[in-house]
Amino acid sequence: MAAAMASGSAMLDPMHYYRAKRDRERRTVLKTYKILGFISSGTYGRVYKAVLLPSPSSSSNTKSSSTNKSTLPSSARAALSIPKDKLPSPTTSTSSYSNTPILDPLNNPELCMRPGDLPAKEGDVFAIKKFKPDKEGDVLTYAGISQSGAREIMLNRELNHRNLTALREVILEDKAIYMVFEYAEHDFLQIIHHHSQTTRTPIPSPTLRRLLHQLLCGVHFLHSNFVLHRDLKPANILVNSAGVVKIGDLGLARLWHKPLAQGGLFGGDKVVVTIWYRAPELILGAKHYTAAVDLWAIGCIYAELLALRPIFKGDEAKMDGKKQLPFQRDQMGKICEVLGPVKADQWPGIVHMPEYKTYLSSGPYPNPNPLPTWYQHRSSSSQGYDLLTRLFEWDPARRLTAREALAHPWFQEEGGVAAKSVFEGSTITYPTRRVTHEDNGDAKMGSLPPSMAQPRLPSSSNFRPASANLTAQQPARKKTRM
Amino acid sequence: MSSSFWSSSHCLHWLTTRPSLLISRQVDLQYCTPKQLYCLNIFFTQLIQKLGKRLLLRQIPIATACVFFKRFYLKNSICETNPYLVLAACVFVAAKVEETPVHIKSVVSEAKVVFNEYNIKMFPAESNKLGEMEFYLLEDLDFHLVIFHPYRALLHITGREPADSGKFPMSRVEEDQMLKKKELEAKKKRDEESRKSNLSVPTRPSPSPLPATNHGNEKDVDEIDEDEREAKRIRRLMGRGSTEGIGEVDEGVLQISWFILNDTYRTDVHLLYPPYIIAISAVYIAFCLTSMNNNNNNSNNSSSTASSTRTRTSSSQVQPISTSINTNQQLGLGQPPNSAAEFLSGFQLNLNILFACIQDIICLYSIWESFEPATIRQQTKHLANNHTNQSLGITGEEKKEKEKEKFGPEEAEALVRKMIESRMIDMGHPNNAGLNQISKRSTNTNANIMDNASTTSSSGIGKKRARK
Numbered sequence: 001m002a003a004a005m006a007s008g009s010a011m012l013d014p015m016h017y018y019r020a021k022r023d024r025e026r027r028t029v030l031k032t033y034k035i036l037g038f039i040s041s042g043t044y045g046r047v048y049k050a051v052l053l054p055s056p057s058s059s060s061n062t063k064s065s066s067t068n069k070s071t072l073p074s075s076a077r078a079a080l081s082i083p084k085d086k087l088p089s090p091t092t093s094t095s096s097y098s099n100t101p102i103l104d105p106l107n108n109p110e111l112c113m114r115p116g117d118l119p120a121k122e123g124d125v126f127a128i129k130k131f132k133p134d135k136e137g138d139v140l141t142y143a144g145i146s147q148s149g150a151r152e153i154m155l156n157r158e159l160n161h162r163n164l165t166a167l168r169e170v171i172l173e174d175k176a177i178y179m180v181f182e183y184a185e186h187d188f189l190q191i192i193h194h195h196s197q198t199t200r201t202p203i204p205s206p207t208l209r210r211l212l213h214q215l216l217c218g219v220h221f222l223h224s225n226f227v228l229h230r231d232l233k234p235a236n237i238l239v240n241s242a243g244v245v246k247i248g249d250l251g252l253a254r255l256w257h258k259p260l261a262q263g264g265l266f267g268g269d270k271v272v273v274t275i276w277y278r279a280p281e282l283i284l285g286a287k288h289y290t291a292a293v294d295l296w297a298i299g300c301i302y303a304e305l306l307a308l309r310p311i312f313k314g315d316e317a318k319m320d321g322k323k324q325l326p327f328q329r330d331q332m333g334k335i336c337e338v339l340g341p342v343k344a345d346q347w348p349g350i351v352h353m354p355e356y357k358t359y360l361s362s363g364p365y366p367n368p369n370p371l372p373t374w375y376q377h378r379s380s381s382s383q384g385y386d387l388l389t390r391l392f393e394w395d396p397a398r399r400l401t402a403r404e405a406l407a408h409p410w411f412q413e414e415g416g417v418a419a420k421s422v423f424e425g426s427t428i429t430y431p432t433r434r435v436t437h438e439d440n441g442d443a444k445m446g447s448l449p450p451s452m453a454q455p456r457l458p459s460s461s462n463f464r465p466a467s468a469n470l471t472a473q474q475p476a477r478k479k480t481r482m
Numbered sequence: 483m484s485s486s487f488w489s490s491s492h493c494l495h496w497l498t499t500r501p502s503l504l505i506s507r508q509v510d511l512q513y514c515t516p517k518q519l520y521c522l523n524i525f526f527t528q529l530i531q532k533l534g535k536r537l538l539l540r541q542i543p544i545a546t547a548c549v550f551f552k553r554f555y556l557k558n559s560i561c562e563t564n565p566y567l568v569l570a571a572c573v574f575v576a577a578k579v580e581e582t583p584v585h586i587k588s589v590v591s592e593a594k595v596v597f598n599e600y601n602i603k604m605f606p607a608e609s610n611k612l613g614e615m616e617f618y619l620l621e622d623l624d625f626h627l628v629i630f631h632p633y634r635a636l637l638h639i640t641g642r643e644p645a646d647s648g649k650f651p652m653s654r655v656e657e658d659q660m661l662k663k664k665e666l667e668a669k670k671k672r673d674e675e676s677r678k679s680n681l682s683v684p685t686r687p688s689p690s691p692l693p694a695t696n697h698g699n700e701k702d703v704d705e706i707d708e709d710e711r712e713a714k715r716i717r718r719l720m721g722r723g724s725t726e727g728i729g730e731v732d733e734g735v736l737q738i739s740w741f742i743l744n745d746t747y748r749t750d751v752h753l754l755y756p757p758y759i760i761a762i763s764a765v766y767i768a769f770c771l772t773s774m775n776n777n778n779n780n781s782n783n784s785s786s787t788a789s790s791t792r793t794r795t796s797s798s799q800v801q802p803i804s805t806s807i808n809t810n811q812q813l814g815l816g817q818p819p820n821s822a823a824e825f826l827s828g829f830q831l832n833l834n835i836l837f838a839c840i841q842d843i844i845c846l847y848s849i850w851e852s853f854e855p856a857t858i859r860q861q862t863k864h865l866a867n868n869h870t871n872q873s874l875g876i877t878g879e880e881k882k883e884k885e886k887e888k889f890g891p892e893e894a895e896a897l898v899r900k901m902i903e904s905r906m907i908d909m910g911h912p913n914n915a916g917l918n919q920i921s922k923r924s925t926n927t928n929a930n931i932m933d934n935a936s937t938t939s940s941s942g943i944g945k946k947r948a949r950k
């Protein structure tokens with residue numbers, strides 16, 4: 001194919017032909033999906049709600065304005081001497097599609113699926129996570145995919161479980177990464193908010209039990225695949241409209257069975273887990289930690305589902321531009337207020353923790369242990385209390401594992417957790433995810449024409465700390481960002 | 483899945499067959515001979531290794547980069563790409579995947595240094611070019627980034643690392659012993675209490691509870707264990723799925739196997755066979771090499787597999803053979819196998835596949851030797867090479883002949899340039915003109931291979947295999 005090639009400039013760059021071929025085969029996000037609106041944003045980029053379009057030849061409702069960037073550089077187009085009307089361009093989008101046969105793989109999304117992509121049908125809804133492209137001044141450049149992007153692609157591509165958000169496909173376009181995930185209508189944070197702000201009632205205990213059980217199922221799956229999540233928090237745990245829990249955001253997760261490089265787990269990421277959900281061994285500076293850090297976070301989430309607010313709501317000590325990580329005194333204090341200070345027999349290994357001395361000197365911590373009273377205000381199940389205390393075990397070696405937690409008798413109470421949907425038997429209807437139509441500076445991903453775009457609505461009134469590596473690691477970020 | 487090879491993307495999407503491997507190389511084979519292409523792969527692997535070393539990467543990320551590179555060229559042709567840019571991108575991505583990231587700028591600058599050594603001028607020393615290549619690379623890898631290397635399989639097979647390492651805080655034996663100890667203590671407590679109540683002596687806890695009488699009690703405890711706990715215990719131990727104590731291989735053999743695995747990244751075996759086959763092949767070759775050495779020393783001429791008197795001298799490492807026997811005894815399992823043949827036959831696998839893989843690995847050494855004589859590559863010099871040389875019995879005359887038709891790194895670099903240039907010319911010409919040129923060129927080069935092939939016997943094997 002493409003026999004006639006302008007050889008003059010091509011001689012200089014052997015990648016010329018390759019690039020042209022690849023670019024031609026590349027499918028674009030906006031040819032495949034219609035953006036319905038904006039969901040949320042973070043330092044990593046933005047998340048959009050989108051719907052899978054029918055194959056272009058059979059429809060005409062696609063937005064023509066969005067494909068304003070041809071996928072093929074003009075030089076390549078000239079080199080391949082492809083007639084202009086065969087290429088998607090702003091003016092010809094719909095009309096040219098109707099001329100191309102459906103079976104042309106370049107125009108039919110279903111036919112250019114990769115091995116490992118998940119099948120989907122027209123009208124299916126997805127959440128598209130767009131990683132922020134790198135910029136040099138105002139010009140987009142390639143500066144390498146970030147470590148968290150690489151992790152998320154690697155792990156989501158490999159792992160498949162009912163309680164993990166499924167990755168449908170990854171699309172690379174215009175120097176940005178788009179990850180297309182299954183859409184989940186709710187998340188733990190939104191469910192908690194609905195109960196605390198709107199209905200002002202506790203979460204029904206069967207729902208709570210199933211939420212936690214499915215969360216543990218997902219985490220057990222991750223752990224048995226040698227993956228630590230390291231950023232479990234209500235906002236990252238989604239629930240779809242069928243009432244199935246879906247763990248999301250594997251950007252901080254990592255495989256740990258491989259021979260670890262110098263520094264072990266600590267080497268790569270200095271700070272992990274959002275502050276309120278951070279396990280004591282992490283606060284005390286453990287360089288080698290285990291899957292138990294995820295179980296502590298689950299304990300915190302469990303408590304938050306019961307109380308409808310975070311149980312250890314400490315203030316994060318920020319780094320003052322110094323290289324040394326600060327001791328999270330306030331967070332440790334908040335934990336001790338509820339659990340009481342650490343006793344030697346509860347955690348013999350604490351004396352070996354790097355920050356043990358800082359911990360001692362930053363005391364004294366209040367003595368009373370209000371956890372039993374705290375719990376009695378919210379539930380009367382003694383099994384439920386037992387599970388909570390075992391998740392809040394100081395000593396990571398004694399803390400329940402996900403597998404042990406799943407076998408806890410509490411899950412058998414009140415009819416157990418056999419129901420597939422966490423909402424089964426509950427009369428509460430949760431609000432759907434808020435989707436806004438502002439394009440927020442990213443003209444390409446706008447769901448409305450600019451004239452109709454509204455100013456941005458705040459997505460949540462409550463301030464929440466961001467994931468660990470995105471805030472506290474800011475100075476270190478340059479290093480890990482490749 | 484990242485815990486099971488059988489459900490991984492590696493197994494499901496990236497094991498291919500030799501015919502499809504050949505098809506993927508058709509375009510390149512229009513511009514070079516199969517042997518030259520084989521040498522080019524050695525050349526590129528060498529460059530990946532050098533670049534990785536300069537970036538202070540360990541063997542696993544380097545190995546991952548090699549596999550990425552091989553997978554990329556299942557879909558593309560060397561002559562239509564810039565292989566140096568591709569290999570730098572492979573190293574860059576592999577470093578991230580294996581959690582030892584390096585900065586894009588250091589990849590570019592170190593790559594420049596490495597490529598300068600080989601007089602390679604084609605590499606664009608710009609980080610945005612590398613970043614762009616990363617995108618293309620990820621796409622061509624279908625975003626499948628988790629790779630199962632045979633190193634882990636090797637450690638499991640040889641009993642160095644339990645299959646579940648890391649998942650459990652202690653080994654099976656430790657766990658078993660701890661539980662037994664606990665039970666023993668509990669029993670002792672119970673005994674003591676009952677004795678005390680029998681004697682109705684006012685309680686005054688005796689300090690350490692009589693270690694002397696322990697031995698007498700042990701039997702009773704064990705019996706009770708068997709009654710109450712055995713079923714549970716077996717279930718627990720089986721649930722661990724550990725390979726501890728299954729096999730034990732001498733340290734020297736393990737070392738050689740490990741080196742052989744390092745070398746396999748110059749071949750195509752990682753695209754063709756699952757990692758455990760590759761690992762067992764390496765162990766097999768290592769056994770053969772060591773037993774041949776033993777034979778030479780003892781001037782003993784028995785067949786190679788039967789003479790598996792393992793040298794148990796240098797086991798300074800983790801688990802000497804005695805612990806393995808102990809493990810098996812403590813867990814009530816049979817003796818570990820005590821000959822190499824028995825050891826290998828313990829794995830239930832298809833021998834045809836195993837031998838095909840072994841053949842593929844052995845083929846490498848003579849071709850590699852002709853490409854880069856061992857004196858030049860010192861870091862990789864080891865037993866295996868020496869041995870193939872000896873067994874091939876290369877005479878001085880043959881060596882001279884080889885020098886005449888030398889195809890080394892320099893020639894490889896020139897060939898890559900030529901291939902790319904020719905391909906571009908062919909792509910630029912009208913169809914017919916291009917085809918003519920190709921056919922002319924390929925007849926020329928074919929004649930060359932024939933000469934090359936006759937020099938060493940095993941390159942002949944390589945060619946035959948490649949033609950299949």
